[in-house]
Amino acid sequence: MPEVVRGSRASIQVDRTPLASPDGLGPSSPAREPRNVHFGPESPGLDREETPTPGLRGVDTGLSTMSGTERRKSREEARKQRKTEPERDAYYDSRAATKREFRRRASTLQEYYAQNPTLLPQLPFTWRHGWKRWKLFFTIFLIIVDACVIPIVLFYTMKFIGHIEGWIIFAVVATIWGGPTYVEFAVRSLRLWKKENFFRPLGSSNKWAFDITHWISVLTITAVTALLIVGSAPHIVWLRVLSMPAPAILYCIGGSVFALTMWSLSGKRAPFRISSTEKGGEVYPGVYYLIEDVVAVNANAGRPFREALAARYKASPRFRRMIKVQSLFWSIPSLIVAIACTVVVVIHPVSKDVAYGVGWGVPFVFIGIWVVITIPWVRHDMHKETVTWEEDCGIAPGTRQKEKQLQLEPTDSERETPKEPVPQPEP
Structure with a gap:
């Protein structure tokens, strides 16, 4: 990941070249320079005259007062020392996509990679560690279960086991359906509407300038809600409409990506x-x-992820090709599956109960299969992208990883010479 210099936007050139990750999925991890930051009286370089005895902490002996004074002095000394230290470069890993790093940085990732064209822009987001990946995975899992499993299970169990009328079944289904989706x-x-610009598209400071995914979500939620209301309004429900x-969902999302x-x-x-693309700008494929x-x-x-993704798309031809291929791979089959499900649902020779299962089940089975195909495909493409980038830059594949290992190994001067055993006196 890039290294951004703290301070003003007056450009301070960074001499050190960050190391690219081998797979292109996550940030690299070069050897970091030690930061001489002290955290209190236990920090190195700060001598203490005395240490209070734990058993005398609650006794008014004057020692605790001396310890508090020393602690304050130590903190003041550490604070002064931090102020006198020169500004150091900030290592940008997945923490770059945090509000704290966003507020304190001196330049954007796009500006950094424009100044360092030989670096493959790294995305400050990884599925390999951290809470963000589990939060996103859990949210998607809840939405799929709520949107697919619950309508199918409730309908067939309540109709064929409980023998409940259709309008009661879909009164329950319409009430439960979409809870996690509406909450998310x-x-x-709320995040896009907030005064801060952390979540908003690049180049936008208007709280009403939502991204394109938000408007696609509005279209999808409106279409699904209208179908549920119209189909369940009559006393004898229109089961084919409710299918x-x-x-x-495939029509709205797949059609938008295709367009x-x-x-x-x-x-x-x-x-x-369109999200971070201003009016009159270049339009990217839908998956982007x-x-x-x-x-x-x-x-x-x-925004750090938006900046890094824009820099990656601009710099890497392989990444642009991958985004285009994935856009076609997802949009065209989505529309085909949606049309096929529609044909099955509206054909009267097909039973209504069968049409309901096909309409609710097949689209989500299709999405699951496409996800299983996409994950290894994208990983392979991004690995090839990293290898090709290093070859184009005249770097042998894997060299940067070897350099990283060499930097992490201590030099000869840093290694301590083995000490000779001290002879023990004879008894």
């Missing part, structure tokens, strides 16, 4: 703001905006 949508809206919410991808391939400019918006807002990665 409300949280997402269409899952295909409607954005086709607009990008046509070379036309953006007719309005879904990745940018979901990770930046739903996974709390914020």
Whole structure:
């Protein structure tokens, strides 16, 4: 990951070259320079005259007062020493996508990578560690269970086991359906609406300038809610209408991704703001905006991820090709599956009960299969991207990892010479 210098935006060139990660999925981990930061009286370099005895802590002997004074002096000395130290470069790993790093940094990741064109921009988000990945995974899991499993299980169990009328079944289904989705949508809206610009698209400071994923979510939620209301309103429910919410999700999301991808391939400019793409700017394939918006807002990665993703897309031809291929791979089959489900649902020779299971189950089975295919495919492409980038820069594959290991190993001067055993006196 890049190293950004603290202080003003007056450019201070960083001499050290960060090391790229071998797979391109996460930040690199070069050897860090030691930071001479003291945390209190226990810090090295701060001598203490006396140490209070734990058993005398509650006794008024004057020693505790002396210890408190020494502690304050130690903290003041450490604070003064930190102020006198020169500004050091900040190592940017996955912590770059935090509000604390966002507030204190001196330049954006786009500016840094523009000044260092030989570096492959790294994304400050990883699935390998941290709470963010589990939070995003848990949210997606809840949405899928709520949107797919609950409608199917409730319908078939209540109808064929409980023998309950249809309007009662779908009164329950319509009440329960979409709870996690609505909550996550409300949280997402609040984050984009906040005064701070951490979650908003790049180049936007208007609290009403939502990203494109937010508007796609509005379209999807509106379509699904309308189908549930219209289908369950009559006393004798329209089961074929109630079988269409899952295909409607594929129509809205897959259709939006397909439209954005086709607009990008046509070379036309953006007719309005699309996430971080300003009006009149270059439109990217649809999957790019879904990745940018979901990770930046739903996974709390914020603007640093938007900046790094934009820098990566601009710098790497392989990354651009991967985004385009994934956009076509997801959008076209989504529309085909949605059309096929619609045909099965509306054909009257097919039983209503069978059509309901097909309409609710097949789209989510398709999504699961496509996810299983996409994960290893993307990992392979990003690994090849890193290898190709190093070869184009004249670096042998794996060299940076070897350099990293060499930097972590102590030099000859740092190694302590073995001490000779001290002869013991004879008894």
